[in-house]
Amino acid sequence: MKVFRSGVILLVIAAVVGCSTLVRIETEPSGADVYVNDVKIGKSPVEQEYSNFVGNEYYVRIEKKGYRTIRTKMDKDFKVGAFIGGIFIWPIWLWVWGPADTQYFELERE
Numbered sequence: 001m002k003v004f005r006s007g008v009i010l011l012v013i014a015a016v017v018g019c020s021t022l023v024r025i026e027t028e029p030s031g032a033d034v035y036v037n038d039v040k041i042g043k044s045p046v047e048q049e050y051s052n053f054v055g056n057e058y059y060v061r062i063e064k065k066g067y068r069t070i071r072t073k074m075d076k077d078f079k080v081g082a083f084i085g086g087i088f089i090w091p092i093w094l095w096v097w098g099p100a101d102t103q104y105f106e107l108e109r110e
Contacts, residue, residue: 019095020049023074025060025103032064032107036074044105052079052098060103067107075100 025034027044034046036058041048050058058074077100 027105035061050099052095054097
């Protein structure tokens with residue numbers, strides 16, 4: 001019974017941890033305004049948590065006076081923990097492809 005309970009606890013932890021990623025957005029130079037899906041989240045470097053759900057797309061806009069604006073999609077990574085959890089609990093497979101934990105952007109002068 002203890003082994004079963006421990007296994008269930010581990011699966012629940014894997015499910016919760018695998019659902020989102022803490023993403024750090026860095027720019028060179030720092031201090032740029034960072035927008036994700038047209039919502040300002042702060043100045044770089046900045047951290048925000050985002051869902052790993054496979055259907056989610058995150059669009060990044062970076063702006064700084066004197067530099068060209070960057071508009072792009074957030075890079076994604078394969079989430080190994082969610083994949084392993086998905087072997088045991090099917091819906092977790094929907095969270096195996098989420099944003100990379102570090103997004104780096106180099107700004108060009110205008």
